[in-house]
Amino acid sequence: MKINVEKCAQILREKDNILILTHAHPDGDTLGCGFALCRALLKLGKKAGVICADDIPGKYDYLYSNMDVFEFEEEYVVAVDVATENLLGSLSDRYGGRIDMCIDHHGTNTEYADKLLLNADAAAACEIILKVIKALGVQIDRDIANCLYTGITTDTGCFRYASATSNTYRAAAELIDLGADNGTINRVMFETKTKTYAALERLAIEGMEFFCDDRVCVITITQDMYARTGSNEQETEAIAPLTRQTEGVEIGLTIREKEDGSCKCSVRTFDSVDAARLASSFGGGGHKQAAACRFDCDVRQAKELLVAKCKELLQ
Amino acid sequence: MKINVEKCAQILREKDNILILTHAHPDGDTLGCGFALCRALLKLGKKAGVICADDIPGKYDYLYSNMDVFEFEEEYVVAVDVATENLLGSLSDRYGGRIDMCIDHHGTNTEYADKLLLNADAAAACEIILKVIKALGVQIDRDIANCLYTGITTDTGCFRYASATSNTYRAAAELIDLGADNGTINRVMFETKTKTYAALERLAIEGMEFFCDDRVCVITITQDMYARTGSNEQETEAIAPLTRQTEGVEIGLTIREKEDGSCKCSVRTFDSVDAARLASSFGGGGHKQAAACRFDCDVRQAKELLVAKCKELLQ
DSSP: OBOOHHHHHHHHHHOOSEEEEOOSSOOHHHHHHHHHHHHHHHHTTOOEEEEOSSOOOGGGGGGTTTOOOOOOOOSEEEEESOSSGGGGTTHHHHHTTOOOEEEEOOTTOOOOSSEEEEOTTOSSHHHHHHHHHHHTTOOOOHHHHHHHHHHHHHHTTTTTSTTOOHHHHHHHHHHHHTTOOHHHHHIIIIIOBOHHHHHHHHHHHHTOEEETTTTEEEEEEOHHHHHHHTOOGGGGGGTGGGGGOBTTOOEEEEEEEOTTSOEEEEEEEOTTSOHHHHHHTTTOEEOSSEEEEEESSOHHHHHHHHHHHHHHHHO | OBOOHHHHHHHHHHOOSEEEEOOSSOOHHHHHHHHHHHHHHHHTTOOEEEEOSSOOOGGGGGGTTTOOOOOOOOSEEEEESOSSGGGGTTHHHHHTTOOOEEEEOOTTOOOOSSEEEEOTTOSSHHHHHHHHHHHTTOOOOHHHHHHHHHHHHHHTTTTTSTTOOHHHHHHHHHHHHTTOOHHHHHIIIIIOBOHHHHHHHHHHHHTOEEETTTTEEEEEEOHHHHHHHTOOGGGGGGTGGGGGOBTTOOEEEEEEEOTTSOEEEEEEEOTTSOHHHHHHTTTOEEOSSEEEEEESSOHHHHHHHHHHHHHHHHO
16 A cells, blocks of 8 residues: 555554665665664664665665664564565565565555555655654654765765756755765765775776667676675675766666676666666666666676667667 | 955946856866856846856857857956966966956955955855856746756766755755756766776776875876877866775875976865865965866976875875
8 A cells, every 4th residue: 555754654653663674785775764764763762673685885884883773573564765575685585475664766666565655756765764754753863864865875876867856955955954974975985995896897897898889888797806806796886887977878787797607787778768677678677777687697698688688679 | 355145246237248257177167157147147138258268178068059149348357266367277368457256166266356256165156156146136047057057066076075065955956946957967077988088087097006005096197198098188077086086095186297298286185184285385276175286397296296295294
């Protein structure tokens, strides 16, 4: 059942022992949502916690570093920024089919939760969580503001993408006034490359391939490249935007080899191509200009399948 | 004499045949200011124009593409986003000592103009021009909104730098509501690399040098690198931010060789070092985290001088 912000806040006020699920391969938006909502619920005197199937990259430490942690038996389960249950990764085994509420901004949300608060116009799910926390009547402190700002800035590529609306900018302004440290957060998220990532990025750029009259750019990240640079998959978030930066490119594909030899592809496009549509041809999903899908085959085969599909879409 | 926004608007309302000067090696902020103000003055039925000592890079075409151009004898000269007269480049020969008004956001402004509207807290001079245009009573149309948004986004590295305040974000939100095409502008300014620039950037990254226990990163761009890649100085705006992206770097220096063998250095820092102070040791200036200076010597000597100064500052 779809609900609005007020209903969502009303339900949360009535519940306790709330477990918040974030998506696997976590990003700033799902984590920002999770920890902001958790902090707000704790301020209401409730027990709440956040879990994720995968390790949380170190750069997100500040989202939860000074947050109280409680032991509790979950009574209410909320997924944030999770479009489909399988995006929960290994958590879907335990929580699949029993998620009470989902708060999300993906138009492709499969409505798997009992209650769904969805706003596909929000550039980041954190924009929706900001409204929920205000509706809960919780005073937003600096920590909550930092969580929410983190989600908004990371999901918009630091306000760069067309998805960022005037509401997105206003939400950011409000959070800065409430204490969000925008300069430091953007520095950590966008201006800081570890030495291992810098090395990986250099290899990635060297190996860039172009197809369909240079309208498609492909970067392939292999396990061997991690081994050579000391980098790892957690560090590859910033690679995908590189694929669509060269003049004339309409589709950017980043194919990442997993440890088992299968792979995952991040799709980035501009207005002319619907990234979610391309990804959905391979069972994936996402937004109009940013989407993803998985492949059971190896990177070479995945690349062939993807490039063939791109040819079709660009015709 | 320092003036406020209302006084500035009052004076401009009384004048006609207004010539607007932008700084040499023009960026999005000086051009956005110039063309936004010019468009507003034209809407008031005045004659106005914008000039720059250097060619305007093609990516800024939309700022003035559909703007009316008049022949007129200038009666009032306004400099925008120009901290010192020598930043006017070759225009300083003609206009030095006779600039009637300056609208600027550089704390280092030398007060060379007869009237100065200065707000050093503004992340971009376009934030101030927005206020001036509102005080002029001009309805901001899509073209003016695009000019002002361009200045704000380019001077904040797309809202990335700590200089962007909640007021900056609110100004952007207002401009988007007035029709600014944020998605396209950011794509052109930040997501689009020409093939020649992409090649130059690769050479620049390959040649990165680190000093002072990796706290200083130096990129040197030589005339030879332009020749090898087909790139040119106009395309180097995006290089400077690369210097401070590697973990641990506190000072990023980009030394660009000029055709005559002399050179210019862009300084980028974080909180720990004042970029304007470093640049001012060599006769330059700018902001706390972004500044610039010129050298009569060659790039090798400039690098030695700069690194020696960095050692001193970091001690």
